[in-house]
Amino acid sequence: MAELRLSELHINSEAIITQLKQHTPYNLAKLLGLGLVPGALVKVHQVHPQIIVSIEQTLIGLDQAMADLVHVCQVKY
Amino acid sequence: MEKVILIGNPNVGKSVLFSQLTGELVTIANYPGTTVQLTSGVCQFKNRKLEIIDTPGLYSLVPFSKEEMITKQLLEQDNFRWVLHVVDAKNLARMLPVTLQLIRHNYPVILVVNMLDEAAHLGIKLDLKQLSALLGIPVIGTVGTQGQGINEIIETIFSRPAKPKPKQRLPQTIDYEQLYQLAEEARYLSRYITTREQPITPWSTLDKILLTPITGLPIACFVLYLLFYKLVGQVGAGIIVDFLDERVFSQHLLPFCERLVLLVPWPAIQDLLIGEFGLITLAIRYACAIILPIIGVFFFVFSILEDTGYLPRLAFLLNRSLNKLGLSGQGIIPLVLGLGCGTMATAVTRTLETERERKIAIFLLALTIPCSAQLGLIMALLSTNTKALLIWFTTVLVIFLWSGTLLNLLLPGLRPTFSLELPPLRIPYFIVSLQKTIARMSWYFWEILPIFMITSICIWLAEQSGLFPKIIMFLESTVSILGLPKQLALPFLLGFLRRDYGAAGLYDLQELLNWQQLTIACTVLTLFIPCLAQFTVIVKETSLIWAFTTLLIIMAIAFFTGLTLQWLLV
Structure with a gap:
């Protein structure tokens, strides 16, 4: 299945995080702390002006630069 | 006086628990990063006293901001009895990696699973006894805002003396492999002890409007x-x-x-x-x-x-x-x-x-x-x-x-980059x-x-x-x-x-x-x-x-x- 960036997903799409790329240590720690870890299932709720995703019961707001670091594989039902 | 340290992710209710344990009011907020310095108070129980220290929120044990550094430095001291790791019951998988890291480094940890009411509202049920058995540490469920579970924390602190083990030095740099493994393990544990009635999305129409x-x-x-x-x-x-x-x-x-x-x-x-x-x-x-x-x-x-x-x-x-x-x-x-x-x-x-x-x-x-x-x-x-x-x-x-x-x-x-948890909208008390x-x-x-x-x-x-x-x-x-x-x-x-x-x-x-x-x-x-x-x-x-x-x-x-x-x- 093709790998995408989190920032490339559309509203209401769901995806599994595959890896976090080209991050600084601080950004990596923040993403992991927010639960954006490989294997986690995310759902996209908003893409403009920034991205909002949910993981479990947490809503997370990300800007384009941070969402670009998260690589995902889209889930199609 | 013996010390107990409260740690946990931002916005999990550490400051509310601190107030309940000590009777002292710190500024508690529904946004991450309210506590920017250490706050200390005294908890009294049957003529015994204990110093409770509230810390700024931290996302991992490798500190990257000034406030996380404060918590890390405190954890590296030796003079405390217990670390109370406070986690949000709704987001257990996300927060357990820090608990696992503390256990691996031989810290005397009590896991406090807070906001059980909000989890119940979302149809999430947690088997905390099972979690305690799996982790090998005391696990206590609480609703900080209502004072539920506070006595149990106090009794656990006083009745179960922490067995001091030589603590290992906390990691100085991030070990990606280890963090991924911890996250995987945390997800497994969380799934094992959680039952959900029906999945509810945290995204609401009001969120969309705002x-x-x-x-x-x-x-x-x-x-x-x-x-x-x-x-x-x-x-x-x-x-x-x-x-x-x-x-x-x-x-x-x-x-x-x-x-x-x-x-x-x-x-x-x-x-x-x-x-x-x-x-x-x-x-x-x-x-x-x-x-x-x-x-x-x-x-x-x-x-x-x-x-x-x-x-x-x-x-x-x-x-x-x-x-x-x-x-x-x-x-x-x-x-x-x-x-x-x-x-x-x-x-x-x-x-x-x-x-x-x-x-x-x-x-x-x-x-x-x-x-x-x-x-x-x-x-x-x-x-x-x-x-x-x-x-x-x-x-x-x-x-x-x-x-x-x-x-x-x-x-x-x-x-600057932007990534922020958006906590649930709540009616203020x-x-x-x-x-x-x-x-x-x-x-x-x-x-x-x-x-x-x-x-x-x-x-x-x-x-x-x-x-x-x-x-x-x-x-x-x-x-x-x-x-x-x-x-x-x-x-x-x-x-x-x-x-x-x-x-x-x-x-x-x-x-x-x-x-x-x-x-x-x-x-x-x-x-x-x-x-x-x-x-x-x-x-x-x-x-x-x-x-x-x-x-x-x-x-x-x-x-x-x-x-x-x-x-x-x-």
């Missing part, structure tokens, strides 16, 4: 206008100050105090107490009748905003605009808090990610953000003249945008908001009163020694250049010590000024140097050189803005 710019921005403007202009400006600085200052103080308390003080035979002492700049007439009246009601209304409004979970949404909404000023969306939190107290807000800039962002926020706070007492008084002074209010607002806004943009262009360093307001008002009052009193004493000493007229003469020449009456030298002098003190002085002299002079005076006093307390925090958060450079630039900007306005208006 977070979409086309609807969210007008709502944000309306909320800020309603809360700050209407409530702080018109109710706080208008109705309440009028009542306290003109009725309570001027008609009853001051005449009563004067009668008492006149019984003292020494005129110098009479002057110190009830003279023009006396302790009662100036220091106590300004603090109690003018500043405290305004700051009280502001803190109440801010507490309500915090507790609803609206502030992180505001941060999200304004992120792109603030990026142009070199700030991320999180920068809005110290900026809004600065509308209450610049000193407190300068300390809160510690939650911002980069040094560059902190410096920009600190500069903008010092230059353009009036504190609530100042803001309330300015609103009260200018509200009768819409033109004056508009000129003041536009001037301050233009300088805010101009200085932020310029700093963004000139300052080297990393541009009135009592909790009120308690927080009282705690903050009390902190503020005891901070300003000594400064006001010392100022009064200094002015009295300067008057007695003949120095005061010379300082005033020097300042009179400065205010004359700005086309303002000489009597305004005093508010400017007071403004050096406290911004709000200066504004209160201006409030007293409003009848001497025409609308142009009032506009110039309000603008210069808004931009004018940060107060002594804020300046001290700026030195602490940056450096002495940076703080003095900021001070000089601010004074120059304030003075030249005043001159420009005089040239344009008069």
Whole structure:
């Protein structure tokens, strides 16, 4: 299945995080702390002006630069 | 006294649990990063005492921000009995990696699974006994806001002495492989002990309305206008100050105090107490009748905003605009808090990610953000003249945008990124908001009163020694250049010590000024140097050189803005 960036997903799409790329240590720690870890299932709720995703019961707001670091594989039902 | 440390992700309710355990109130908020320093309190149980330490939130055991570093340093000390790791019951998988890391490093951990009520509301059931067995540590479920599970924590702390093992040093650098493994393990554990009735999405229609710019921005403007202009400006600085200052103080308390003080035979002492700049007439009246009601209304409004979970949404909404000023969306939190107290807000800039962002926020706070007492008084002074209010607002806004943009262009360093948890929208508990307001008002009052009193004493000493007229003469020449009456030298002098003190002085002299002079005076006093307390925090958060450079630039900007306005208006 093709790998995408989190920032490339559309509203209401769901995806599994595959890896976090080209991050600084601080950004990596923040993403992991927010639960954006490989294997986690995310759902996209908003893409403009920034991205909002949910993981479990947490809503997370990300800007384009941070969402670009998260690589995902889209889930199609 | 033995110690227990409370740690956990931001916004999991550590501060609520701290208050429940110790009976002491810390400022608790529904946004990440409320606790910016260590708070300690005593927990008593059957004649035994224990020190509880609340820490700033941390995302991992490898610290990347100043506040995370504080927690890490505390964990590396040896003198504590237990670490209470507080996690959110709704998001167990996300938070268990830190628990697992602490266990691996031989820390004596009690896992506190908080917000069980919110999890239950979402149909999530957790088998905490099973989790305790799997982890091999005590696991306690709590609802911090209702005090549920607090006794169990206390009993566990006292009844089960921690078995000291040689603790391993916490990781200094991030080990990606290990973090991924921990996350995987945490997810497995969480799934194993969780049963869900039906999946509920945390995304609601209200979220959509608040977070979409086309609807969210007008709502944000309306909320800020309603809360700050209407409530702080018109109710706080208008109705309440009028009542306290003109009725309570001027008609009853001051005449009563004067009668008492006149019984003292020494005129110098009479002057110190009830003279023009006396302790009662100036220091106590300004603090109690003018500043405290305004700051009280502001803190109440801010507490309500915090507790609803609206502030992180505001941060999200304004992120792109603030990026142009070199700030991320999180920068809005110290900026809004600065509308209450610049000193407190300068300390809160510690939650911002980069040094560059902190410096920009600190500069903008010092230059353009009036504190609530100042803001309330300015609103009260200018509200009768819409033109004056508009000129003041536009001037301050233009300088805010101009200085932020310029700093963004000139300052080297990393541009901020934005990633923030948006906590659930909640209806605030009135009592909790009120308690927080009282705690903050009390902190503020005891901070300003000594400064006001010392100022009064200094002015009295300067008057007695003949120095005061010379300082005033020097300042009179400065205010004359700005086309303002000489009597305004005093508010400017007071403004050096406290911004709000200066504004209160201006409030007293409003009848001497025409609308142009009032506009110039309000603008210069808004931009004018940060107060002594804020300046001290700026030195602490940056450096002495940076703080003095900021001070000089601010004074120059304030003075030249005043001159420009005089040239344009008069």
